Amino acid sequence: MSAAGAPSDGTQLAASLLDEWRGEQDVNKCEALIAAIAASQDAARTDALMRIVEEGDAASRNFAVLAWQGLPAHEVLRGASLLESAHADARVLALSVLQAAPGRDVEPLLIGLLSTEADANVCAAAVELVAECGTRAASPALLAARERFAGNEFVAFAIDQALRQTGAGNE
Template sequence: MALIKTTSPLSPAPPPARDRLLDELRAVDAATRGCAAAALGSRGDAHAELLDAWDTEPDATVRLRLLTALATHPDEQVTQRLAQALRGADTVRRTELVDVLRELPGNAPAVVVLLDDPDPDLRIYALNALRMVPTPQALARVAQLLWDDPHVNVCGVAIEWLAEVGTPTQLPALHAVRARFPGVEFIGFAVDLAVARIGGHD
C-alpha cells in the first residue's frame, strides 16, 4: 500500500522587521532596546515610536541612542515634539534634548516659541538649544529678550549667545540690557565682551 504523504503545518511567518524591532524596543534588556533604536533610526519610518520610547526610557544610554536615531532622519514633526518635550522634562532629560536639538538645522521655529514660556529655566534651555542655529528669526527674538525679559539669568545667557553669533544690529539691545540691570556686575561685563566681539564700541 502506498504511503500517504502528510504535510506538516506551516510555520508562522516571521514578523516584519519593523514590527520585530518595535517589540525589541520594549525588551527588558537595555542593550536590546538600544540596538533596536539604532536599527529603527536607520529605517527612518518609526519617529513616533522612538519618541514615545524616549519619553519612558529609564536608561540614559538607551535614551541617547533613541535621540541619535531620531536625529538621523529629522523632520518638522520630530523637531517640534523634541522642543515641546523640554517643557516637562527633568534637568537630565532637558540637557539630552538640548544636545540633540543643536544638531537639527531646522530647529529654530520650534525652539524660538519656548522663549515666551513663563519658566525662566526653560527659556535658558531654549537659548542653549539655539546656539548652533543663529537664524534671523532667532537673532531677533534673542535680542528682544534683552529689552523685556525680567529674569537676569536669562538675559545673561542671551548676552553670551549674542557674543558668539550676534551682529551690529543687536548692539542697541545690548546697551539697553546694561541700563536695565545697572547694579549687576556680571551683566555689565558680559555686555562689554559681547560688544567687543561684535565689533562695536561701548
C-alpha cells in the same frame, strides 16, 4: 513596526518615540530614544525635542539640545519658540539650541529677547550669544538690558564685553 514599537514608515515616529521616552527610566535608553527622534525624518521631530527640553531631566534635556543642534538650520531655528516658555531654564536651553543656527538668523531673536527678558540668567545667556554672533544692531537691546540689570555686576560685565565684541563699545 520598529524595534521600539514605533511605526516604521516615518509617520508619527517622533511622537511614538517621545511617548516611549516619557515612560523610560534608564538614562542610556532615554539617550537612544532621543537620538532616534533626531535621526528620524519625521516632520514632528523638533516638536518632540522641544517637549523633552521642557519636560525632561537634566541629562535628557542636555542630550536633546545636542541632538537638536545637529539638525538643519531651519529646524534649529524652531528652538526660538522655546524663548516664550514660562520656564527660564527652557529659555536658556533654547539659546543653547540657537547657537547652531546662522548668526544672521539668530540676532533678531536675541534683540527681541534682550529687550524684554526679566531673568538675569536668560539675559546672560543671550548676551553671550550676541557676543558670538551679534552686530552693532544689537546695541540698543544690550544697553536696555544693562539698564534693567544695573544691580547685577555679572550681567553688566557680560554686556560690556558683548558691546566691545560687536564693535559698539568702541564708539
